[in-house]
Every structure is written in structure tokens, then in C-alpha cells.
Amino acid sequence: MTWKKRQQLTGYLFLAPYALSFLVFLVLPILVALVLSVMQFDLTATEQIKFIGTQNFTDAWKDDYVKQAMIATARYVLLFVPSLLVLSLAMAVGLNAVKKGRNVFRGMIFLPGIFTIAVTAILWQFFYNLEFGFFNWVIKQFGGTAVPWLSEKSLAMPSIVLMSLWWLSGGTAVILLASLQQIPTMYHEAAALDGAGSWKTFSKITMPLIKPVLLFTVLTNTIGAFQMFPQASLLTQGGPELSTRGTVQYIYEIAFQQYRLGYAAAISWMLTAVIMVFGIVQFIAMRRNSAQ
């Protein structure tokens, strides 16, 4: 065996563990889910398992609860992703400007992200509790009346989004801060010499230069937001009146509480399609913007 071939083989051997896990834990389940989605596959009636073509997809299309879950998911995505972007960017810019104690602030901002979602939800349940919660205690101190954060339909989803922002914005801010710190200072110095104000410098120099990182954070957070499950499941259990039950939670209930794996797989594929469409559109839009 030549030296070059041996080098190649070594490379493949290093990649093999990941490639194997990729095949077994990603490709195989995707294929299984694809097969399940065209089957009537109910664990409580295994003798009735059969191929039913697109029936699961047409049933899901007509299922009002799928629509309701998709709408709840869309509300979460639309509220969460832009808010996360604005908040994280503001924190990153602030951190970048601070010279003294930057690491302390960075640590503080990053801290909530190291909690598990279970811990985060328990903490925020205490904040949101109608009778004994921290937020309502503060409101009452100023003479206000208690706000039903989690039991009022119009407030429940924004409350979940607020918790998610607290939990996740630190990590995104740290990523954006790293990209801000990569920008050579000479660009900003040149802009200052040319008389550009801070907004112009930010919009014409900073933003274009961090756009690739922004694209990455928007894409990953959009995909993550579409998969929202534990936040609502732990905080509101999908209520009030199922208004915060997202698509993944509904898929979980169908698959693991109703045992209808075929139907759940079909809805999973529908959600995957939605995520892919959003992802591709965002990717194209932001790349076009970057090129300009």
C-alpha cells in the first residue's frame, strides 16, 4: 500500500465512528420514519399493520389538531426568532463595547444556557405563578393586579417565548460577540475618519461583515424553534385550550401515548418539509443580501 493510500485509509478510519453513528442513528431512523409514514402502524394492533400509501398524509392534512399545532409552532417561531436575534445582537454589541469586566458579563449572559430545560421551566413556573409568582408579586407591589401569564390564551405563548429568550439568548450572543471581535478595527477607524456616525458604521460595516454568522444563527434557531417541545410541555402542558401545543408535542402524543407510529411519522415528515422550505428560503434570502 502506498503512503498516500495509507494516509487516506487512516482518514477514513478516523471518520468511521461518526459515519457509523450517522448511518445507524440518523439515516436509518429517517428511512424507518419514511416507511412508517406510508403504513397503518398502530402498536396496539400489530396484526393490522399494512401499506396505506398517502392516507396518513391526507388524514393529517384534514386533522384540525395538526393545523392548531402548526399554528402554535408558527406563532412561537415568529415571536422567538426575531426577538432572539435582536436581543442577542444587542447584548453582543454591548459586550463588544465594554472593555472592563467583559468576561464577567459574558459569563452572566451565558449562564442560563447551561441549565437544563427542566430546571429552567421549574424556575419560570415560579416566576409566572398566578397567586404566588415573582412577577405578580412585583406587579402587586406597584398596585397592579395579577396577570395570568400561563392561563390566558393571548399571554401563554409570549410567556413561553420570554422564558426561551432568557434560556437561549446568551449562547447566541456569545457566538455573535465572537464574530464582532473578528472584524478588524481598521474598518471602523477608517469609517470614523470619513465622518460616519455610529448607526452608519453599524449598518454599513458591522452588519455586512457578521452576516454569515447571522445566517447561521437564524437558520439554527429557526430549525430549533420549529422543534419546540419541552418549553411548552413543561410550562403549560400545551394549554390553555391546547393553544401552546406545538407540532412536536402533538407528534409525541400520537406516537407514544396513542401508539399510532405511522400517523406520527407522516406529521413528522410534514413538519420536516415546512422546516426545509423555511430554511431554504432564509438561506437564499440572506445569501442574496450578503452578495449585495
Place this chain on the structure above:
Amino acid sequence: MTARTGIGLLLGLCLGLSVVRGDFSCGTLASKKTPITFWNGFTGPDGRVMLEMIRDFNRENPDVEVTMQRIPWALYYNKVMVSGLDGRGPDVFVIHASALTRMQRAGVLAPMDSLFESAIPADDFDPYVVEQTKFEGKRYCVPLDIHPQGMFLNKDMLRAAGLSAAPKNREEFLRAAKVMKSSETFGFALTAWQNNFMSLLPQFDGHYMGADGKVDLDCPGNVEALEFLGSLKSKYDLIPPPDNQLGWVGYRQKKVGMVWDGIYMLGDLLRLEGMNYAGAPIPVIGKHAGTLADSHTLCFRPGMGATQREASERFVKYLSANSLRWAGAGQVPARRSVRETPEFKKMQVQAAFAEQIPTMMYFPRIPVLFEMGIEVNLAVEKVIRGRATAKEALKIADENTQMAMDRDAEQHKKVVTP
């Protein structure tokens, strides 16, 4: 290969196999005892009592080794279902009576008629409870306990409000809820909405299924029951605004005087210090007494060998015969003879909840019980929040549950009929 290398390889193989199997028995090292695996969801204090019972059984039966695995109920049924379908399920396992229909249809339960014929007296169980174990004439489980919904009271709050006894009817209940309400406390609060509502159905002669086999959730009795529950907020303003799990948390924090919940919550109270509580039947709000109930039942997997089956039957017989100890964990035994013992009668909460057994009603035996639960919960929530009348909310629940029943019947061509 040296002897040392050979031994090392053998030990490595044993260790590897034990890791794969999930235990540490290997080849000739394994004992000659008949191993019995026992799964349940008793992750609270009840699990500790069960563990002690198993230790005693193992000591009294040296030829059998029962090992228990406790899994939280939220994950439990998935594991039992999947492992059972694959033939790798536990030998003995606990299933709620309400889950039997699905489990039996999935084929993960073995008939247990022989056990009733040989070791366990069927006439020691209430006939209604025995009926829950039967499918197409065969018995598929041994009921271990009955867990009715009942009323938990804070005796200190009751006394401070000038009340000497638990309310027994609608007037007394409303009065108690009113006098215990203050700016800091509530006399009554809802816990699990679905169960609170279903506890009232037998009192109003309500039901789940009509005589024609169709879902009948919006029958007059059910509507009356839900109207009463809704009136606690809309008419009487006695309960807190609906929020997640507020009722039980408030009760534990001594801010709620009365709640309706299952006897299984007693385990939570047993751990609390300084809580002066009592149990009582749910007051007669409707036409007569009644409540919702369910049972933990003991089941076998199909395909057990004769030796293992015999050992499993011995184990189940032991648990059933010693269910007075199980009662100590905050449960009501299914065996009538156990409930009639002076020791059980001394258990105030358990005995008070057990008074309701003659008038209790179990969940409907339908394969789409989970779907129905979601619909009923939604209906109760709408009424409590004042977003729909009881009739409107239950009509929607009825239609959606019937749709789920029809879909299930269509897909499976037959609905299991008890």
C-alpha cells in the same frame, strides 16, 4: 495463549455479556433461582413499600428471585408496550385497569384464569372490579388495589372556619368552601380537571357510552355535572382562577382547605410534616353518592415457561394476600377481606376513600381513552374559563371522541368489546 490471557478474555466476555444483558449474572455464576422481572411505576414512597414486600417474598421463597424495576408512569407504558411486543417484556408488571383495553389488544397480556382457579379467590373481589379484568370471557390481570377519587381536607383550616366535620352534601360543601375562603386562602380548588369532572358523573347518572355503543359525552347527567363544576367559578366564585396544578400545590401549602384527588396522592402527604389532613368521600353533589376510580392490576407476559409461570403466580398471590401492607403505602386494597381487617379500618384516609367503592365508576373501556381524555379535559377547561357552556363544550368533546372511535374501528375493523 497463556492461562492468564485466557482467564482475562473469559472475564472480559462475561463482563461484556452482562453489560449487554443489563445484569451481572453470567454462565455458571448465575444462581439456580427462578428469576422474575417485575416492572411498575411506583417511583414514590409506594415503591419503597413494594420493595420491602419483594424482599420478604424473596426471603420466604428461596427458589425465586424477583427483581423490581421502577419507571416513571410517563415513560412506563411505552416501555412495557414496546418490550412486550418484542417478547422482551417483564414477567410480571403493573397496568392500570384503564389501560387494559389497549394493552390486551396489543397482545402483551397473558390470560390469568388459572390463577383465579387455583390461588386467588375471585369472590374476594368486588364483582364490578372483576369485570374490569375480563376480555372475551378471560381474565387478564389480578387487581392489586382500587384508587378512587375522594376528598382531602385540611383539618386545621376546617376547624378554624368553625366546621367540625367533612361536608357530606352540596349545601355543606358550598358552605365549607365559602367559609374557608379568604384573601389568602381558598376553601376548594380543582386539581386534575378531567378527574374532578368524571368523579361527579356517577352522581348525576352520567355515562360515557350510550346504549347504542356510541360515545355519549353530552348526555344530560354529564352536562349537569360540568355545569356544577363551572358554577364554582362563574356563579359562586369559590375556586381560584384556573392555573396549572394549582389545587394540589395550594393544598400542600395549606392555602386550600379541600381538594378532590386520587388516594395515590396520600403518599405525597405522608412525607409532609405538620400537615393535619383527613380523607372523606366526595360529597353528594348530584342525586346520589359516586366517584371515579381505577386500579393497579398485576399482569403476566405471554409465553412464560411452566417454572417461571408457577413462580410468577406465587409472587402475585403473595402480593395480593399481603395487600394490607400495600395499603400502608397509601392505597386501598382490591381484596374485600383485607379491607375488612381492623388494621385497614384504622387507616383513616384509605378507609374513608374505600367507603365509595360500592358507588364508584371506572373509565370507559375503549381503545381511544387517551384521545377522549384530551377532549374531556378541553371541555372542562372551556367551561371553567367561561368560554363555552357545558352543553356546547361536551358536544364538541363527544363528536371528536366519536370521530376517534370511528377512525379506530375503521382501521382495526373491530373494536374490543368487553
